[in-house]
Amino acid sequence: MSAYPFREIESQWQAYWESNKTFRTPITVDASKPKYYVLDMFPYPSGAGLHVGHPEGYTATDIVARYKRMRGFNVLHPIGWDAFGLPAEQYALRTGTHPRITTERNIGRFRKQLKSLGFSYDWDREVDTTDPSYFKWTQWIFLKLFERGLAYEAEVPVWWCEELGTTLANEEVVDGRSDIGGHPCEKRMLRQWVLRITEYAERLLDGLKQTDWPVSTKEMQRNWIGRSEGADIDFPVQGVESARIRVYTTRPDTIFGATYMVLAPEHPMVDQISTEAQLDQVQNYQELASHKSDLERTELQKEKTGVFTGAYAINPANEEAIPIWIADYVLYSYGTGAIMAVPGQDERDWAFAAKYDLPIRRTVQPPTGFTGLAYTGDGVAVNSEFLNGLHIEEAKARIIDWLEEHNVGRRKVNYKLRDWLFSRQRYWGEPIPMIFENEKVQALPEDVLPINLPELDEFKPSGTPEGPLALAKDWLMTTNPETGNLARRETNTMPQWAGSCWYFLRYIDPQNSERLVDPELEKYWMPVDLYIGGAEHAVLHLLYARFWHMVLYDAGVVSTPEPFAKLVHQGMILGELEYTAWRDTTTGKWVSAENVTDGKEIHTGAIVEAIQIDEDKVAKSMERFVLSEAPDIQLDVRAFKMSKSRGNVINPDEIIEQYGADAFRLYEMFMGPLEQVKPWSTRGVHGTFRFLSRTWRLITENPLNEKEPDQDQLRVLHQTIDRVTSDIEELRMNTAIAALMEFVNAAFKWEDIPRKIAEPFVLLLAPFAPHIAEELWSCFGYKDTLAYVPWPELKQEYLTEEVVDLPVQVNGRVRATIRIAPEADKQEVIRAAMLEPNVRRFLGENPPRREIYVPGRILNLVAAK
RNA sequence: GCCCGGGUGGCGGAAUUGGUAGACGCGACGGACUCAAAAUCCGUUGGCCAUUGCGGCUGUGUGGGUUCGAGUCCCACCCCGGGUACCA
Structure with a gap:
């Protein structure tokens, strides 16, 4: 296998770089560079x-x-x-x-x-990050956050499992029971550290404008921050003096269509306003909702449920009394945890109103022919008193002014972004540098940092919601360095x-x-x-x-x-492409892939098993892949994420052992565009390995010579410089490598390869395949690394060719190519083209009606009608 | 549902501002070397037709459009991938 001695070369150069500290960047550098x-x-x-x-x-x-x-x-x-x-x-x-x-x-x-x-x-x-001299500064930043009021304590609901003695993440709780073991869990209010990231919402949004990031990533961040503009509006509660329910809405213009209200089940006002008659129902519903995790609540989005509280609110816009409900389609964590429901303009409210027979009133005129239910589009306000006739944007502005004048509402920007829950009840994390003296929280001074983790013999959960650090008795109790009094350490750690x-x-x-x-x-x-x-x-x-x-x-x-x-x-690298055939487990007969869903034959319901098919037993028939022995049996073809259970994981160590690091690096870059998801192919590694072997032979088997390179050699070299340079700048490594391959293919046709060509080529190769490049460089007689040798300079003059192949089209279809000087003028090109028999054949008797010449690129002649 | 990407040979993928579609590599086929195989080297390789010579037709998810000319631009649709989801 070893066509070039990559094992020796690679370990030797790795040792060289290490002992010479070739890539060390001194702490103080020449700042003029x-x-x-x-x-x-x-x-x-x-x-x-x-x-x-x-x-x-x-x-x-x-x-x-x-x-x-x-x-x-x-x-x-x-x-x-x-x-x-x-x-x-x-x-x-x-x-x-x-x-x-x-x-x-x-x-x-x-x-x-x-x-x-x-x-x-x-x-x-x-x-x-786990080194105390590092996390000292992570803790230091926490102190800065605390100083600036950006770290605060809050009672936050978390899942607590008594049986496991630990808190659990949302994903770890299903149906109110722990994912592992199925023990009952409950939501508990727990004191947690929270970082006030919402304070920076606007700037986090704004800063994205200055960054050169993928559009999709920026978009995801924008969605995550989720800015919306609207208004807070206060609704008085009928018969309950001074009770006000505050709602947030992005559509204040639809307030005249607010025919009921909904509070989140956890909303603190629920108890206060619910009537005696409804209280049982309300509490039942709250109980039910508390056992659902956020995930489940959103999974059940189709069917809406809710309970009437018995109370009524007054719509401040028209003094109408509207019923107040609770329903879990309203989230306590967003906005104010309460909404004014406008079924005419909101699909969710419409679905709820329809189910519970609540009134629906349109306040935006749908376009003629509109057949849907809730109308969420643009239009003109109707049934809205002084807003009638206004477009929704004008209506919004108008109603907000009105609300502010009457002191019942105000303009409000809202964000989906929540403050960052920063506490973890874990051992293996940075201790939070805070203490409690008589229950009063206090930051530790900078000079006692880092706060190290205590040594623990056991890492079992403490059995209390405090986390394992609470078990370290010696560590837990300390003295406040400022007062000298006894104090207790914070036992939560920071998230990863x-x-x-x-x-x-x-x-x-x-x-x-x-x-x-x-x-x-x-x-x-x-x-x-x-x-x-x-x-x-x-x-x-x-x-x-x-x-x-x-x-x-x-x-x-x-x-x-x-x-x-x-x-x-x-982009993610998937496993090798897999061809899968399906076989009936009882009859043992093949089942065509289009008849298989969810592991079953769609007509008979028979269980089928997946069989991996070797590529050489696969044929293509029409648009589909089929078994070559049974062409009516279609196959599924795709690459899967690498996973242990699938058994398609590629171990980089093995690839390096077999082909070397350079071939491996080259292959990963050659697979396709960097950002793209692409399937692995070990055969592909063999291709880049072959290229390196060819390169090795090209240079080592040609006696070095000091001849002046010819025009062709210079042109090929400089084209390669041009392409490789711009491709690296644009991170198009796949095409850069293709250019290097083309160079080697061209060079193999030459009688010999002059040093003035070979050396720059090796430099171009160096970033991609550094070990072989270093070795070849030393073959040229250099003692030192090439890591700091200047990049080959592009000379434009070598790129121009004296003659080019120019395609000649007639009516937009290529009919001939002519060899011509690129600087030839239009008439000259046309004259040469007209000499081509095939051009004349398609042009017919008459001279062309029109001639389009793109210099150096193409000539298109349009035939007379 | 919504928001982003993306559909090009058997496979991974190339193709400035619209200007020869399929670079480069894998695979496949034919040949050389070999007792043989591997490795290596040379040649062919989108499909169909012609191959007695130039060659011809067709082809970038589908349908339409703009243009001398469309993978590239416009309109409509289909499919795949990723993200997100009762956010009021």
Whole structure:
């Protein structure tokens, strides 16, 4: 297999880079040079080791980093570990192994794997979020948040499972029972730390405008923030003095159509207003609702349910008395937890009104011919007294003025974004640097940071909602450094997001024990010029990191409001393409794929099993894939996400062992556009391996010569420089590699390859396949690394060809190609084209009616009618 | 439902501002080398027709349109992927 000695070459160069610290970026650099900060989303070092998805983004950034170094930039290209998190803690629960041990072991493996891929990280800047010298500053940022009033305590409902003695996430509770074990759970109000991210909603929205991010990611963040404009309106309750129900609406213009009101079941006013007669029903409904998780509530969206409270509110616009209901289609967590229901203009309200026979009144005139129920579109107000005849936008403005004049409502901007629940009842996270003295919360002073985790022998849940830290008795009780009094530590820890909110800042100045980051260095390096990572972080990580960054900006710690100038998501790598046939489990006969749904034959209902079919037993018939032995049996063809259970996981270590890191890197980049989802193909790796072998032979089997290159060689080289350079700039690694392949294909046809051609080519190859490039470079007689050798310069003059093949069309269809000088004028080109027999044949007797000449590209002759 | 992407050979994918559709690679087929196989090298490779020579027709999800010329622009529709969901 070893057509070129990649094993020796790769380990030898990895050792060279390591011992020479080739990619170390000194803390103080020559600041007159331009900088480029290229960042990977740092991995969570899981026990499973690196998967093929990691090196995809990491190779892309490595190519850019290597390229920018050769272009004379100071490059910051660091890596680290996002190492707090649940898996290590759960492993500890099962095995008793301390999370620190597991984490260190996993980091060791990841580090080794990343080094075996030849990534040009500055390993002197490695950070680890679980290292006290790192999380000291995570805690420090928490103190800043607290100082600025952005961290506060609140009673928040969380799922509590008595049996398991722990709090659970929403996803871990089904039907009011724990997902694991099926133990009963209940919602409990628990004191939690919450970060006031909503304060930054507007700026988080606004800042997106300045970033070069994928549109879909920006859109997701916008949706997540969910800004809406409307009004708060107060509705008095009939017969209950001074009781006001406040609603939020984006359609205040429809207030005359508000024929009833709905409160969320948890709304605190429910108890106050419900009548004696209805109270039982109301409480029953509340009880029922409290057992449903948010997820379930939204899954059951089709059928609406609710209960009348017996109370009536007064519509402030027309003094009408309208019934007040409770229903779980109104969420307590959004707006005010209460709505004015306008069935005429809202589909949900219409469905509810129809079910419970509540009045429906249209206040926007639907277009003629409208056959739907609720009309949510544009139009003119009707049945709305002084709003009649106004367009909805005018009507909104008008009614808000009216509401404000009468002091019953006001303009209001609302956000879907909630404040960030920041407490976790876990061990393996950053302790929150707060204490309680006589139940009074207090921030610890900066100089006692970091607050380390206590040593624990057991990681079992404490049995109270406080989390495992409450078990560390010695740690738990402390003295308030300011008063000297006894105090109790906060036992909650931070969520996994915390450490990843600011790690890119620490890379800039990783050893600084005095500050989070030196301001001068921060100013030089920030913002991150290119950030590559998975789209699964499109919302939370990227939103949280932006939020912290804005807070640090306001606190004067950083100099840019936005941390990441350009963001790219690498697409997921799926498993190999799979051909699946279906077979009846009882008869053993094939079943065509179009007759299979949910593992059953659609007519007979017979259970079918999936059989993997080898590619060479597959044929294509019409538009479908079929079994070649039974062409009426259709197959399903698709690639699946890699998963252990499917058995289609590709282990990068094995690929590297077989083909080498360079071939592996090259293949991952050659598969297709970086952002795209694409199926793996080990055969494809073989293709890039073959290319490297050919390249190896091209250079090593040709005696180096000092001849002057000919025009053709220069042209091919400079075309390659041109394409590779612009492709790297645009992150089009697949076409850059295609250009390198074309170069090698062309070079194989030459008698020999002069040094003046071979050397620049090797430099072009270097960012993609650095090990082989270094080795070839040393074959040229150079002693040092090529990592800082200037990138080959494009000379335009070599690109121009003396003659080009020009396609000649007649009526838009190519009928001939002529060889002609690109600078030839139109008449000359036409004359040459007319000499072509095939052109004359399609043109007929008469001269062309029209001639279109795009210089150097195409000539189109339009035949006379 | 809504919001974003996207539909090109057997497969992954190329194609400035509209200008030779299928670069590059995989696979397949034929040949060379070999006792044989692997590896390697050379050639062919969208489909159909013609191949006695140039060649012809057709083809980028479907239907229509604009244009000298459409994968690319416009309109309508179908399908796939991702996100999100009672947000008032």
